[in-house]
Amino acid sequence: MHPHDPEVTAAITALDLFAGLPASALDEVTARARVRTLGRGARMFDQGEPVERAHVLLSGAIRIAQAGSDGGQVVLRFIGPGEIFGSVAIFTDHLYPADGIAMVGSTEASWARADWLDLIERYPRIALNLITIVGRRLAELQDRVREMATQRAERRIANTLLRLARQAGRATGAGTEIGFPLRRKDIADISGTTLFTVSRTLNDWRRQGLIADDRRALTLVSMAGIGRIALG
Amino acid sequence: MHPHDPEVTAAITALDLFAGLPASALDEVTARARVRTLGRGARMFDQGEPVERAHVLLSGAIRIAQAGSDGGQVVLRFIGPGEIFGSVAIFTDHLYPADGIAMVGSTEASWARADWLDLIERYPRIALNLITIVGRRLAELQDRVREMATQRAERRIANTLLRLARQAGRATGAGTEIGFPLRRKDIADISGTTLFTVSRTLNDWRRQGLIADDRRALTLVSMAGIGRIALG
DNA sequence: GCACGTATTTGCGCCAGCGCAACTTCCGCG
């Protein structure tokens, strides 16, 4: 893919990040983008590496996972199409705070740091959009911190699924399908529990008909039912 | 206190948020600020209330605490002098995500939403500073999420104290004193454990000479010792 | 179609740390 493909141009133009920009600015943004496609399992960037580019996902899915100096690792977020990722550290300590790994074949657009700062300076609207996006993620993380401090594993898993459905849900005949290729381990790492507990919990829910799980996609059959568990 | 007090002007001028602004802009910022002082226990704002102003703390200490629809509550952050608070939601859902409560007598400056947006538009540097500040808090929350998912209570408490020391530490003869009037419950609510566990843990550490605790302030006698616990 | 590696399921044992209650200490206030 190339920045000037009409598909790519359309995708970049539609991003929340560039909402409210004039067409001329969008042209410029598109012209400076680098577009590349990576296969399943490829690393977009590694934790600790200097941040040289700002990234946006055009298609596919990325797992953002942070490892501690001890072994422990957490999934901070899954990134779906249209979302920005690995770009905030440009303004702080200039190091990626986590690994970014393609969960399926994925296409990203990215901008070199200098281009990025230059674009923001000339179109401050981008900065405001960025504050909005980062502010939402901050609020989401605050919710997660509260959940992890006060709720039992089952409720955290329910809240996680609801969040994922909101972020990347697609309505199908059977219910709301989550558009990420999730393993039990992924769900555990983002809900702050173990894959064993996730496995047991999800099996219970499948038996109760709350979810369907054909191993290539997870479908929330009854959002209301899951929501009831999330509330206690 | 009044916006035009030289003390207040100096405090506002020194804020990270307004770093890099020309003197004329700082004058304008100061002129539009509202300054007020609240007593211990007073509420700066309540969770769920619409956000009408952007806030900065000039002196004192604020506890930012979020309550879930169930009973559970967490302290999201303590705010010290010079820090911005309760201002990000202006860009997202316009509702305070948490309560802001004065832990001691405190003075804040604030700006009406319209003034605030107008200032940012005319001085985009403020937006960049804000992204930096919010980005740092995002990284800090990510660390907390990882800790809560992977570490035992003792290590989380150690990490919490180190974070507080970094944020509001003051070197004294006896070590690093944390500049917040912390109760056991506060430490528990921010480390995601109970006040009982905090009490036991802190007593152990006091016996080992790692901390000193005269009930009006907590002093880390040996940051290195606490750091060793934080690392496992 | 087969074989191997990866993901998932399920059983069992165990303990960190939470919940609660009773008691003590301390601080602020009059």
Add this chain to the structure above:
DNA sequence: CGCGGAAGTTGCGCTGGCGCAAATACGTGC
């Protein structure tokens, strides 16, 4: 200086869910 209420301490019992291991199911590449 004394009183009342808030904060802190400590003991005890209990359990959610983590750790590990073994068996099984899946799916991917050859």
